[in-house]
Amino acid sequence: MDGRDKTGRLVTNYFLIKRLTACRISATIAAFWLTPAFFSSCDPAPAVGPAANAKQIYIQCAKNPTPEAVDLFYFDTVGVQILDAWQRIPLVDGQPVYGLSASGVRHLSVLSAPARDTSRWMDIRTYADLCKRTLRLTDDSPEQPFLAGETLLEDARTREAAIVMRPLLTKISLRSVACDFRGRPYEGKPYRCHTIYLSYAGVECHPLGAGAGKPLSWINAGWADSAAIRKLPHPQMLLQDGCGDIGLERVPLERDFYCYAGEQLRLVLGGTLGDDECYYPIPLPNLLPGQEYRLDVTLTRKGSPDPDIPTETGAIQIDLITVPWTREETNTIPFG
Numbered sequence: 238m239d240g241r242d243k244t245g246r247l248v249t250n251y252f253l254i255k256r257l258t259a260c261r262i263s264a265t266i267a268a269f270w271l272t273p274a275f276f277s278s279c280d281p282a283p284a285v286g287p288a289a290n291a292k293q294i295y296i297q298c299a300k301n302p303t304p305e306a307v308d309l310f311y312f313d314t315v316g317v318q319i320l321d322a323w324q325r326i327p328l329v330d331g332q333p334v335y336g337l338s339a340s341g342v343r344h345l346s347v348l349s350a351p352a353r354d355t356s357r358w359m360d361i362r363t364y365a366d367l368c369k370r371t372l373r374l375t376d377d378s379p380e381q382p383f384l385a386g387e388t389l390l391e392d393a394r395t396r397e398a399a400i401v402m403r404p405l406l407t408k409i410s411l412r413s414v415a416c417d418f419r420g421r422p423y424e425g426k427p428y429r430c431h432t433i434y435l436s437y438a439g440v441e442c443h444p445l446g447a448g449a450g451k452p453l454s455w456i457n458a459g460w461a462d463s464a465a466i467r468k469l470p471h472p473q474m475l476l477q478d479g480c481g482d483i484g485l486e487r488v489p490l491e492r493d494f495y496c497y498a499g500e501q502l503r504l505v506l507g508g509t510l511g512d513d514e515c516y517y518p519i520p521l522p523n524l525l526p527g528q529e530y531r532l533d534v535t536l537t538r539k540g541s542p543d544p545d546i547p548t549e550t551g552a553i554q555i556d557l558i559t560v561p562w563t564r565e566e567t568n569t570i571p572f573g
Contacts, residue, residue, distance in 0.1 A: 304349035304350065304381070304384065305327065305349075305350065306325050306326055306327045306349070306350045307325075307326050307347050307348065307349055307350060308323065308324075308325050308326075308347070308348045308349075308350045308358065309322075309323065309324050309325075309326060309345065309346075309347055310322075310323050310345070310346040310347075310348075310361070310364075310367060311323070311338040311339075311343045311344070311345055311390075312343065312344040312345075312346070312363070312364045313341070313343070313344075314342045314343065314344050314389070317363045317364075317365065318344060318363055318364035318365070319362065319363055320361055320362055320363060320364075320366075320367075321338055321339050321341075321343060322338040322339065323358060323361065325350060342389065342390065342391060343389075343390045344364060344387065344388075344389055344390075345387060345388055345389070345390050345400070346364070346367060346385070346386075346387040346445055347385070347386050347387065347400055347402060348383070348384070348385050348444060348445075349383055349384040349385070349402065357370070364445075364446075365446075367444070367445055368443055368444070368445045368446030368448075368449075369443065370443065370444060371441050371442070371443065371453065372405060372441065372442050372443070372444050372497075373440065373441050374439075374440040374441070374469065374474070374496065374497070375440075375469060375470060377405070377406060377495075378470065378471050378474075379406070379408070379471065379474060379493065379495050382404035382405070382406045382495075383404065383405055383406075383444070384402040384403060384404060384405075385402060385403065385405060385444045385445055385449065386400040386401050386402035386403065387400065387445060388400045403526060403527030403562075404526060404527045404562060405442055405444060405449065405450045405497060405526045405527070406495045406496065406497065406526065406527075406562075407450070407495065407496060407497065407498035407524045407525065407526055407527070407528060407529075407530070408493060408494070408495055408528070408529040408530070408562050409435065409493070409494045409495070409496075409498075409504055409521065409524075409529075409530050409532070410491065410492070410493050410494075410529060410530065410531045410532065411433065411490050411491075411492045411493075411494070411504065411532050411534065412489070412490060412491055412531050412532060412533050413487050413488060413489050413490055413533045413534070414430075414480065414483055414487070414488050414490060414506070414533075414534045414535070414536070415483060415484070415485060415486065415487040415488065415534075415535050415536070416428045416483045416484055416485065416535070416536045416537075417485060417535055417536070417537050418536075418537070418538075419485075421538065421539070423510060423511065423539060426510060426511055427482035427483060427484045428482070428483045428484075428506075428508055428509075428510050428515065428536060428540075429479075429481065429482050429483075429508045429509045429510075430479035430480045430481060430482075430483055430506050430507070430508040431478075431479040431507055431508045431509070432461060432476070432477070432478065432479045432505075432506075432507040432508070433476075433477050433478075433479055433480070433492060433494075433504070433505070433506055433507070434457060434461045434466075434475055434476040434477070434494075434504075434505050434507070435457060435475050435476075435494050435496050435502065435503070435504060435505070436457040436458070436459055436460075436461070436501075436502075436503045436504075436505050436518060436544060436545075437455045437457065437458060437459075437499060437501035437502050437503060438452075438455055438456050438457055438475050438494075438496035438497075438502060439451070439452020439453070439454070439455050439496050439497030439498060439499050439502070440452070440454055440455060440456050440496070440497065441453040441454045441497070442497040449526065450497055450498070450525075450526030450527075451497065451498075451499060452496075452497045452498070452499040455496075455499065455501070456475065457475065457476075458545070459543070459544050459545030460544055460545070461476055461505070461507070461544075463476060471495075474494060474495040474496065475494065475495075475496060477492055477494070479506070479507070479508055480492075483536070487533075497526070498521065498524035498525070498526070500522045500523070501522075502520075502521045502522070502524065503518040503519055503520050503521060503544075504518075504519040504521060504532070505517065505518045505519070505544045506519070506534075506536075506540075507544060510539055510540070513539070513542070514542055515539060515540040515541070515542070516540050516541050516542070516543065516544040516546075516548075517534075517536060517540040517541070517548060517552070517553055518541065518544050518545070518546075518547065518548070519532070519534065519553055519555065520547075527561070527562055528559055528560070528561065528562055529559070529560050529561065529562040530557060530558075530559055531557065531558050531559075531560065532555055532556070532557050533555070533556040533557075534553060534554070534555055534556075535553070535554040535555075536552065536553060536554075537551060537552055537553070537554060538551065538552035539552070540552060
C-alpha cells in the first residue's frame with residue numbers, strides 16, 4: 238500500500254495520543270503517517286493538527302513520574318518485521334509532540350527513555366533486534382522504572398488502539414513478619430534478623446518479546462554478595478538491614494525490593510536463633526513484571542544454616558497478595 242487514494246493524491250492519516258491524568262504519561266503525542274517510509278529523528282516533528290477523522294490512542298502507565306522521553310518504533314508486520322521508523326519524543330507537560338511513519342499496518346513498540354543517549358538504537362533494523370537488547374538493573378530504578386509497551390496499529394481510518402506501558406521490574410514488599418515457635422524446643426527465643434535480601438535476583442533482561450522481563454543473569458546466588466550490590470546505583474533494591482528481634486507479636490516492616498524476577502528468585506531473611514546462624518529463603522516463583530507482591534510472613538520452625546538450602550516443610554507460612562504496581566513514597570532503608 239503506497240498511501241494514495243484512487244485519484245492518486247497522497248493520503249495522510251493521523252492518530253492522537255491525548256494528555257492523560259496523573260497515572261498516565263502527561264503529554265500530548267500526535268503522529269501522522271506518510272509515504273515513503275523511513276524516518277528517524279531525535280527532534281520533535283513540525284506541529285501538525287489532527288485531521289477531522291483522527292483516532293485516539295492512549296498510552297497508559299503505572300503511577301510513576303513522567304519519563305523524560307519515549308522511543309517510538311514502527312515495524313512492518315510481515316516477514317522479519319523491518320523497522321519502518323523510529324523517533325525519540327521528549328515529553329514536556331502540556332506541549333504536543335509528533336511522530337512520523339509510513340502508512341499501512343504497523344507494530345508499534347514504545348519504550349521510556351532519557352532524553353539523551355540515542356546511539357543505543359542506531360543499529361536496530363528489525364523487531365527481533367529490539368527484543369534482543371539488554372536492559373540492566375544499573376540503569377533502572379524504583380522511582381523512575383523503565384517502561385515498555387506495544388500494540389498493533391491498523392491501517393487506513395481504523396487507527397485506534399491503547400498502549401499500556403509497564404515496568405520490567407517486579408516489586409516485592411515484605412509487609413510484616415512474626416515468629417510462632419510454640420511447642421518447639423526453642424519456644425520463647427526471638428529470631429534476631431540481621432539482613433533481608435533477594436537471592437537469584439535478575440539484573441539483566443530483554444525489554445520486549447516473549448521473554449520480556451525474564452532475567453538473563455542474576456546476583457546473590459544463595460549468599461548475599463554485598464560487595465557487588467554496593468556498586469549498584471540503588472543497592473537497597475536487593476539488600477537491606479534486618480529488623481532486629483522477631484517474636485510472637487507481628488513486626489510491621491513495609492520493606493520494598495525490586496529486580497527482574499525469575500523462577501529461582503527468593504526473599505531471604507538472615508539472622509540468628511540463639512547461637513545458631515539461621516536463614517529463611519522464601520521461594521518466589523512465577524512472579525510477573527510490573528506487579529507488586531505483598532507478603533506477610535510467619536516463621537514456625539528453625540530455619541536453614543545455609544540460604545541456598547530450603548527450610549523444613551512448614552517452617553514458613555506466607556500470606557501473599559498481588560496488586561498492580563502503583564507509585565508510593567519509598568523509604569531508603571540502610572544496609573551494611
